[in-house]
Amino acid sequence: MTGTFPLVRTTEPVPEAERHGILAAPGFGKFFTDHMATATWTSAEGWHERRIGPLAPYTLHPSAAVLHYAQEIFEGLKAYRHADGSVWLFRPEFNARRFAGSARRLALPELPEEDFLASVEELVRADEAWVPASGGEASLYLRPYMFASEAFLGVRPADRVTYSVIASPAGPYFASGVTGITLWVSGEYTRAGRGGTGAAKCGGNYASSLAAQLEAKQHGCDQVLFLDDTGGEGDLEESGTMNLCLITSSGELVTPALGTILDGVTRSSILALAGEFGLAPVERAITLAELRAGAADGTVTEVFAAGTAAVITPITAFKGEGYEFTVGGGTPGKQTLALREHVLDIQYGRAEDRHGWLRRVS
Structure with a gap:
């Protein structure tokens, strides 16, 4: 070799x-x-x-x-x-x-x-x-x-x-500035099941998500949010192309645990950086009911998606069959935007790389 x-x-x-x-x-x-x-x-x-x-x-x-x-x-x-x-x-x-x-x-x-x-x-x-x-x-x-x-x-x-x-x-993913997106909570389609290929980055996972993305667009949404079960209830998994993260009023940064979702590079980086922003990283199951209740009573203050293409995408609203709700007043959260800026600053050499994540090519 x-x-x-x-x-x-x-x-x-x-x-x-x-x-x-x-x-x-x-x-x-x-x-x-x-x-x-x-x-x-x-x-x-x-x-x-x-x-x-x-x-x-x-x-x-x-x-x-x-x-x-x-x-x-x-x-x-x-x-x-x-x-x-x-x-x-x-x-x-x-x-x-x-x-x-x-x-x-x-x-x-x-x-x-x-x-x-x-x-x-x-x-x-x-x-x-x-x-x-x-x-x-x-x-x-x-x-x-x-x-x-x-x-x-x-x-x-x-x-x-x-x-x-x-x-x-x-080019920049958000050419006109970072604005919040709306996710459609699919009750019809799931992304992966236990023992399946959810943790692998393979084309079949993305091909099978396209019908759900079309469903989201038909409902006026930017992307889809998958649950671990059909019927519109269950645990949160991923959006169509990115991992999901929640920030709570108690200072936690919560993201679904690994198993049937992709182990995202940006997700991993955000969990490592959370402490620098006064947030405690938590990986655990999150139910849709918890998200809806938290958005209503203010215990879930911000939601965002994380991935290589867009780095961090603020999520400000959700729609599902027969309901819709906003998070944090319907505008991108301050900690979400601060995390996004810090990750970009590391990637472009504007902030110190304390974790040894950068690898020089030329």
């Missing part, structure tokens, strides 16, 4: 003027850099063919296992430009460990941590010109992923697997 990804540089990079135009307004997930990391695993040879090469389409046989049995996983992290021009990753080791855990759950080969880190770092170095300038909330979003590429129709773990990393410049 070498942990190195040699570079084969593209002969057709995006012209500099076009790249500058993209970086001025990248959006999210719309544009991609010049290169990609790749590696192949087979049951006979293990991991091999590591490289950074030109961004290019795949050629897959129509019987490729991923197309029929959805054996795939992915990750999401960002590279940040600091004021001195250097480029840093935020807790990539966490992503590497979670990627390995997802692989175990989906019966995929585990990619060693050193290979995960090397592939991400070498891709960022190859495409450093695509990392947006400091001074705002723009970043270079990185998407490592792995899928069953063996040409075979049969329900078993694939004997050939492809690993890749692609990169996409991302």
